[in-house]
Amino acid sequence: MKDSNNQEQRREFIRKGFKFGLVATAGGVLLTKYLSTSASASESEEMVELMTTEGDLVKVPKSELQEHHNASAYNPREGFADKKFVMVVDLAKCKNARKCQEACNKGHYITGENAWLKIYKMQESKETSPYWMPTQCQHCDKPPCVKVCPVDATFKRRDGIVLIDNERCIGCRFCMAACPYSVRVFNWEEPKQEEQASAEPYTPDFCGKPSVKGTVDKCDFCPHQTIKGEMPFCVKACPNDVFAFGDMYEDAVTNGSGTTFKLSELLKERGAHRLMESLGTEPSVYYLPPVDRTDDFEVGLENYTPYESVKKDTEL
Amino acid sequence: MKDYDKIVQDLAPKKFGFWGKIWVTLLCVIAAFAMYAYYQQLSQGLVITHMRDYSLWGVYISNFVFFVAISLVGSLVTAILRLSGANWATPLTRISEVIAVAAIVMAGLTIIIDMGRPERFYNLFIHGRLQSPIIWDVLVITTYLFISLLLLFFPLLPDFSILKKYFKDKPKLSNWYNRLSLKWKGDDRQVKIYNKSIYTLSVLIIPVAFGIHTVTAWLFATTYRPGWDSSNFGPYFIAGAFVAGAGAVVSVMFVLRKAYHLEDYITDFHFDKMGKLLVLLCLVYLYFNVNEYLVPAYKTTEEEADHLKELFVGDYAPMFWIVIVFGLIVPVIALLFKKGRKPLPVFIIGLFVVVGAWWKRYLIVTPTLLHPFLPVEGVPKEWHHYFPTGLEWTITIGTLSGALLIITLLFRYLPVIPIHETIEELEAKHQLKAQKNEK
Numbered sequence: 168m169k170d171s172n173n174q175e176q177r178r179e180f181i182r183k184g185f186k187f188g189l190v191a192t193a194g195g196v197l198l199t200k201y202l203s204t205s206a207s208a209s210e211s212e213e214m215v216e217l218m219t220t221e222g223d224l225v226k227v228p229k230s231e232l233q234e235h236h237n238a239s240a241y242n243p244r245e246g247f248a249d250k251k252f253v254m255v256v257d258l259a260k261c262k263n264a265r266k267c268q269e270a271c272n273k274g275h276y277i278t279g280e281n282a283w284l285k286i287y288k289m290q291e292s293k294e295t296s297p298y299w300m301p302t303q304c305q306h307c308d309k310p311p312c313v314k315v316c317p318v319d320a321t322f323k324r325r326d327g328i329v330l331i332d333n334e335r336c337i338g339c340r341f342c343m344a345a346c347p348y349s350v351r352v353f354n355w356e357e358p359k360q361e362e363q364a365s366a367e368p369y370t371p372d373f374c375g376k377p378s379v380k381g382t383v384d385k386c387d388f389c390p391h392q393t394i395k396g397e398m399p400f401c402v403k404a405c406p407n408d409v410f411a412f413g414d415m416y417e418d419a420v421t422n423g424s425g426t427t428f429k430l431s432e433l434l435k436e437r438g439a440h441r442l443m444e445s446l447g448t449e450p451s452v453y454y455l456p457p458v459d460r461t462d463d464f465e466v467g468l469e470n471y472t473p474y475e476s477v478k479k480d481t482e483l
Numbered sequence: 484m485k486d487y488d489k490i491v492q493d494l495a496p497k498k499f500g501f502w503g504k505i506w507v508t509l510l511c512v513i514a515a516f517a518m519y520a521y522y523q524q525l526s527q528g529l530v531i532t533h534m535r536d537y538s539l540w541g542v543y544i545s546n547f548v549f550f551v552a553i554s555l556v557g558s559l560v561t562a563i564l565r566l567s568g569a570n571w572a573t574p575l576t577r578i579s580e581v582i583a584v585a586a587i588v589m590a591g592l593t594i595i596i597d598m599g600r601p602e603r604f605y606n607l608f609i610h611g612r613l614q615s616p617i618i619w620d621v622l623v624i625t626t627y628l629f630i631s632l633l634l635l636f637f638p639l640l641p642d643f644s645i646l647k648k649y650f651k652d653k654p655k656l657s658n659w660y661n662r663l664s665l666k667w668k669g670d671d672r673q674v675k676i677y678n679k680s681i682y683t684l685s686v687l688i689i690p691v692a693f694g695i696h697t698v699t700a701w702l703f704a705t706t707y708r709p710g711w712d713s714s715n716f717g718p719y720f721i722a723g724a725f726v727a728g729a730g731a732v733v734s735v736m737f738v739l740r741k742a743y744h745l746e747d748y749i750t751d752f753h754f755d756k757m758g759k760l761l762v763l764l765c766l767v768y769l770y771f772n773v774n775e776y777l778v779p780a781y782k783t784t785e786e787e788a789d790h791l792k793e794l795f796v797g798d799y800a801p802m803f804w805i806v807i808v809f810g811l812i813v814p815v816i817a818l819l820f821k822k823g824r825k826p827l828p829v830f831i832i833g834l835f836v837v838v839g840a841w842w843k844r845y846l847i848v849t850p851t852l853l854h855p856f857l858p859v860e861g862v863p864k865e866w867h868h869y870f871p872t873g874l875e876w877t878i879t880i881g882t883l884s885g886a887l888l889i890i891t892l893l894f895r896y897l898p899v900i901p902i903h904e905t906i907e908e909l910e911a912k913h914q915l916k917a918q919k920n921e922k
């Protein structure tokens with residue numbers, strides 16, 4: 168099926184992406200060495216495609232690449248030292264299919280009333296056209312929530328991800344008041360999650376696994392997926408390629424069907440913006456304006472449920 | 484020394500009368516209900532309240548702000564009036580210090596009640612981060628509590644020693660007063676330290692008191708929310724706290740005067756003075772209110788307009804206007820008349836002011852949250868509004884009666900009017916008279 172095919176491609180990209188990241192940090196040494204000797208590389212050798220910082224694709228013999236495992240050095244509070252995760256949301260493609268929301272809810276065992284990923288029905292003024300806008304945590308570089316947290320329960324990692332340690336959170340909800348994007352949700356009661364949610368020991372980089380009464384949850388940018396070489400749940404689930412996810416240092420983002428874009432070009436060409444830029448929060452999520460849309464806005468109305476964002480299983 | 488004996492006799496703490504007992508029982512019953520409600524909250528979670536992801540703070544936080552506001556009174560009457568040499572306020576110092584201590588204790592408790600994981604409170608000390616306004620609040624509230632306790636305790640030392648003698652025939656009680664009096668003899672050295680430390684504390688408490696109101700205001704003003712995002716918030720809160728605190732003092736002093744028959748000590752003159760003071764404070768607060776609402780209303784940015792509409796003509800309008808009119812404007816007008824500054828009218832106005840101040844905090848905290856920057860979507864209909872649930876009310880009323888209980892119980896054992904200072908003032912008066920006669 169198309170789906171599994173996509174998955175393959177995506178995996179391939181991420182793996183390449185990660186590898187490239189490693190090459191870049193291990194010093195240009197490795198690449199220069201290769202580039203200078205490329206002429207002598209034998210034809211028979213297996214070649215791997217890599218993207219340089221300039222965005223050019225180069226072919227490198229596989230033997231020249233060193234896989235370097237820093238998994239042991241990975242610490243959920245610190246994140247990856249050599250990454251800066253970004254997301255691009257293409258508003259021109261969103262038709263409120265809600266697959267992202269479903270996948271996120273399922274993947275993070277969300278059982279409350281309030282999803283972490285919302286698709287808003289937006290309209291700036293009566294005269295302008297309405298559009299659908301998915302939002303989740305913007306993983307700001309100057310996160311107002313982190314600033315106000317009294318106990319360092321919500322924190323910013325080196326790779327840009329903002330997470331919550333729900334074993335430390337005291338449930339004061341100041342971060343929720345501080346967040347201008349209303350992305351934080353609170354566990355007002357004991358979450359009724361399936362057992363699977365608490366099967367493994369808790370780490371803050373998998374939000375919702377498990378959720379804890381009296382603490383805050385929100386989108387975690389799925390580091391638990393990227394570390395496996397997979398795309399975040401929402402990116403993977405969107406049938407319309409609305410989301411693209413990647414690493415700013417690599418200057419590359421990849422969408423759900425595996426197409427990779429050069430981030431800087433994409434943002435420039437499509438006139439991207441971030442939400443409420445004037446507040447100075449510097450989000451990691453970029454939005455491409457809803458122009459030249461693939462579908463009519465009305466298509467999305469079918470799925471529009473203003474009072475519900477987490478579907479409840481009626482039959483259990 | 485007949486005067487002396489009479490004063491001690493008049494001012495020494497007395498057992499509760501019939502109504503006193505009823506009052507204490509009532510407060511205890513309410514507190515018991517509140518504890519049961521809080522037990523429910525602990526076991527089920529904050530789901531028993533009407534707070535949800537949008538209205539994420541509710542009546543607990545507004546009640547907290549109210550308590551913080553009331554606590555300012557201690558520094559107002561004790562410190563500011565003491566330092567400015569306004570001796571007429573001597574009979575009111577103890578009342579206001581006790582109110583301040585009760586309010587600040589309940590403020591601390593209320594903030595714990597609001598927490599999702601109260602058992603992790605210690606995290607504030609282990610993992611506290613200085614850039615969070617909550618930590619500033621924790622620091623400044625504890626400091627304020629300590630200074631207030633000292634400012635209540637030190638002036639009590641001579642009184643304790645007087646009471647020790649007075650209750651000679653009740654050895655147990657006398658013994659307690661003895662211990663609390665810290666061997667007060669009233670010699671020159673002691674008096675010197677005593678005066679100096681009270682003076683120092685009076686000076687110290689003023690910046691700390693300003694600090695706790697400013698920091699509490701900053702809990703809101705440091706967010707981006709329309710209605711909170713205001714540089715006026717610090718002084719606005721301080722001005723409001725003066726009003727609330729003065730209202731509390733006049734209400735409590737009326738009741739205590741009745742209950743302990745202190746008409747000779749808390750006189751019409753005191754009510755008249757406090758009434759005048761209250762007018763001034765209300766006017767200052769009105770001025771800040773005008774700043775707070777008129778400037779954004781003039782500009783009407785999209786978010787501010789939504790918020791203000793809700794307050795001026797929307798769902799919250801009746802409450803908003805009642806608070807402004809009956810909690811501020813009517814008191815000012817009534818207190819301008821000499822008749823309005825008699826004890827009973829001042830008491831009634833004081834109640835208006837306090838109740839108004841409570842609802843005012845509610846109006847500052849709750850409506851704002853229902854107007855976030857992005858639309859309120861994807862949550863059940865009930866989440867679009869906020870009004871406290873029965874259990875939430877029970878807990879809140881429980882904290883209020885808790886504060887009243889602290890005040891009541893403290894005055895069961897502490898003299899309402901500082902005995903020592905009253906005697907001193909009387910002696911000074913006699914001396915003055917004697918000197919005049921000699922001439």
Ligand code: SF4
Nearest residue numbers: 316336337339340342
């Ligand atoms: S609710 Fe938890 S994460 Fe948010 S500010 Fe309070 S302690 Fe920090």
